[in-house]
Amino acid sequence: MTDTTATISRGSHISRILVIARHTFTQLVRMKVFYFLAVFAVIAIGSNFFDLPQHEGPESVGVNVLRSIKSWSLGTMTLFSVVLSIVATALLLPKDIEDRTLYTILAKPVPRIDYLAGKLLGVLLLVFVSLALMDGLMTVVLQIRSSMVLEQQLAMAQSLGWPQEAINSLKLETAAQGPSWSLQGAVIAVFLRASVMASLALLISTFSSSTLFTTIISFLIYFIGHFQADMRNAYLQAGEAGEGVFARLVTLLISLVLPDFQNFNVIDAVIEGQTMPLLILGKLTLIALYYALFFTVASWFVFAEKEF
Amino acid sequence: MPYENHLAKELQTLGLTPPPIEIGTRDKIGQTSSAVALGGLRTLVATFMNLRAFSYFQEQRWDELADTFETIVDLAPHTRYYWETGSWHSAYNAASYYMNDSKLSPLRRREAWRASIMKGRSFLERGIINNPNDWSLLATLGFLLSDTNKFPAFRDPDKSFAAAAEAYRRSADTGNAMPYVRRAQLYSLARVPGKEKEALTLARSLYAGKQNRTPTLLILLFILDVFENPNLDATARAIEIFGTPEKAYEALSGHWQRIGERFPVYGVASTLEALEKTLNIPKEKSILSEPLRQPFNPEDLFVK
Numbered sequence: 001m002t003d004t005t006a007t008i009s010r011g012s013h014i015s016r017i018l019v020i021a022r023h024t025f026t027q028l029v030r031m032k033v034f035y036f037l038a039v040f041a042v043i044a045i046g047s048n049f050f051d052l053p054q055h056e057g058p059e060s061v062g063v064n065v066l067r068s069i070k071s072w073s074l075g076t077m078t079l080f081s082v083v084l085s086i087v088a089t090a091l092l093l094p095k096d097i098e099d100r101t102l103y104t105i106l107a108k109p110v111p112r113i114d115y116l117a118g119k120l121l122g123v124l125l126l127v128f129v130s131l132a133l134m135d136g137l138m139t140v141v142l143q144i145r146s147s148m149v150l151e152q153q154l155a156m157a158q159s160l161g162w163p164q165e166a167i168n169s170l171k172l173e174t175a176a177q178g179p180s181w182s183l184q185g186a187v188i189a190v191f192l193r194a195s196v197m198a199s200l201a202l203l204i205s206t207f208s209s210s211t212l213f214t215t216i217i218s219f220l221i222y223f224i225g226h227f228q229a230d231m232r233n234a235y236l237q238a239g240e241a242g243e244g245v246f247a248r249l250v251t252l253l254i255s256l257v258l259p260d261f262q263n264f265n266v267i268d269a270v271i272e273g274q275t276m277p278l279l280i281l282g283k284l285t286l287i288a289l290y291y292a293l294f295f296t297v298a299s300w301f302v303f304a305e306k307e308f
Numbered sequence: 309m310p311y312e313n314h315l316a317k318e319l320q321t322l323g324l325t326p327p328p329i330e331i332g333t334r335d336k337i338g339q340t341s342s343a344v345a346l347g348g349l350r351t352l353v354a355t356f357m358n359l360r361a362f363s364y365f366q367e368q369r370w371d372e373l374a375d376t377f378e379t380i381v382d383l384a385p386h387t388r389y390y391w392e393t394g395s396w397h398s399a400y401n402a403a404s405y406y407m408n409d410s411k412l413s414p415l416r417r418r419e420a421w422r423a424s425i426m427k428g429r430s431f432l433e434r435g436i437i438n439n440p441n442d443w444s445l446l447a448t449l450g451f452l453l454s455d456t457n458k459f460p461a462f463r464d465p466d467k468s469f470a471a472a473a474e475a476y477r478r479s480a481d482t483g484n485a486m487p488y489v490r491r492a493q494l495y496s497l498a499r500v501p502g503k504e505k506e507a508l509t510l511a512r513s514l515y516a517g518k519q520n521r522t523p524t525l526l527i528l529l530f531i532l533d534v535f536e537n538p539n540l541d542a543t544a545r546a547i548e549i550f551g552t553p554e555k556a557y558e559a560l561s562g563h564w565q566r567i568g569e570r571f572p573v574y575g576v577a578s579t580l581e582a583l584e585k586t587l588n589i590p591k592e593k594s595i596l597s598e599p600l601r602q603p604f605n606p607e608d609l610f611v612k
Contacts (some may be wrong), residue, residue, distance in 0.1 A: 063389070064389050067351075067387065067389065068355060071351045071352050071354075071355045072352065072355065074351075074352075075349045075351070075352030078349055079349070161519065162486075162487060162519075163487060163517075163519050166486055166487045169483075169484050169485075169486075170486070172484075173484065228312075229316055232312070232313055236313070259312070260312045260316060262316065262325060263312065263315055263316055263319060263325065265325050265326075265350070266319060266324045266325060267351075268325075268326060268350045268351045268384065269323060269324040269325065269326070269386065271351045272351065272384060272386040272387045273386075274323060274324065274386065276324060277322075280318075280319065280322070280324065283315050283318075284315075287311070287312060287315065
């Protein structure tokens with residue numbers, strides 16, 4: 001193959017994937033999935049009213065509401081993104097078979113990996129856009145509310161004649177509960193987890209017989225993934241506990257194949273006001289990328305052999 | 309797998325992922341919430357549980373309330389609000405409820421009152437172990453231990469004030485605490501017998517900052533100065549600190565009446581006498597001839 005042919009081939013790979021991704025995205029948008037944003041808006045605004053009577057000093061007034069907004073919003077984002085990534089991916093292959101679109105596509109010189117990668121990219125684009133919209137809404141609500149809280153606190157601090165350094169410390173403490181880069185990092189962590197789930201659902205859908213089966217198995221694996229650390233520890237400490245070969249093999253298999261979803265639970269710490277270092281986000285991205293690629297390549301192996 | 313294992317440990321060391329949920333907590337929050345919490349929504353479940361806890365508070369179901377907060381802090385161990393609120397419910401709300409619970413005998417009321425305060429204290433101390441750099445939790449512990457209405461529950465007031473001073477010191481040393489915390493450290497330290505020298509050093513350093521010159525700080529500076537230098541001209545020192553004899557008399561009179569708070573009173577009576585002479589206050593109007601206000605003593609409530 002000459003250099004020119006190789007470039008054209010690579011270029012057409014990417015363009016094919018992008019075309020399929022755009023089509024998938026449009027297909028999913030037409031299913032009116034964005035209606036859930038209205039529900040999210042209600043939740044994000046509603047969480048402003050969970051202002052329980054508090055006993056803390058005047059310097060803490062309103063801070064609990066900021067935590068409540070983050071907790072409700074990120075919780076809803078996690079839920080929506082996981083459900084969306086699993087259900088949307090589970091729907092794609094059966095729907096393409098039902099509509100006969102799959103036959104038309106595969107009858108053309110479209111490599112199956114391009115088809116799968118395009119489908120996955122389409123779903124990820126949908127999840128990304130949804131999360132970006134939700135993130136935007138959360139940030140706006142949080143910004144407005146934290147400005148109000150800060151204003152109230154500063155008025156209190158000035159009326160009590162606090163020194164400037166104490167006021168600065170108060171500002172920093174309240175700002176940590178408002179919109180921050182760590183919060184954006186948490187949203188990215190939510191997206192990464194959803195991406196791994198989407199690629200896993202894609203793998204299941206390549207051999208599953210129905211959408212329902214794919215959805216149920218994906219959710220099961222999602223929950224098992226939260227126990228992966230237990231399996232890993234069981235495998236690593238198996239020698240000490242004296243487990244049998246079978247138990248060691250099972251724990252090894254689960255530890256190797258499934259991601260440790262607990263690692264993505266950094267969002268809880270961010271809600272509590274902690275800072276997430278950029279390096280940690282980078283490491284999470286690497287892990288998510290590894291699993292997404294692994295599941296996609298595995299899907300290709302299964303899908304490549306499939307007869308339609 | 310080794311990479312993930314390493315990352316999981318790193319995240320736990322940085323406090324970015326909480327320890328696994330205990331089996332007891334999984335039982336308490338129920339299967340559905342357990343699944344939600346495991347799915348990475350621990351703080352959301354904690355928020356729900358907090359709403360439930362508020363209902364228990366309104367219904368005055370103290371045992372359920374305490375249990376719920378145990379669960380909440382297991383789900384969100386780094387949220388200051390939950391530790392402080394859980395402790396507050398036990399040490400203040402439940403304790404006050406038992407204090408006035410007419411269905412119980414005085415002895416049982418007393419024990420329930422004391423047990424609630426102790427429970428609130430230990431809950432807060434656990435919060436501090438989980439969040440050692442949180443200035444507010446430490447300051448709240450200091451406040452509880454030096455609270456006039458609560459310290460009788462801790463049996464030995466001297467030890468309570470020493471522990472309160474230490475809590476305030478740790479809080480202020482975090483560098484994030486509000487300005488009152490260092491002053492509160494002094495107010496507790498001054499009440500610990502044998503710590504007068506240390507308290508005087510602190511009082512002097514606080515006095516150097518004008519924003520710290522609260523009436524209590526000025527009074528303690530005066531008292532500790534007199535304690536340290538018995539030959540000091542106390543009246544002149546009082547006028548120097550407070551500005552005028554009238555202001556000195558007013559401040560020290562108020563302090564003389566605050567016996568319930570167990571502040572030291574070295575040299576206060578003699579200075580008041582001297583100031584009364586300077587200000588020509590007749591004997592019948594002397595603050596020293598007025599009966600001392602009886603301090604609030606929770607023990608009195610348990611004899612009926």
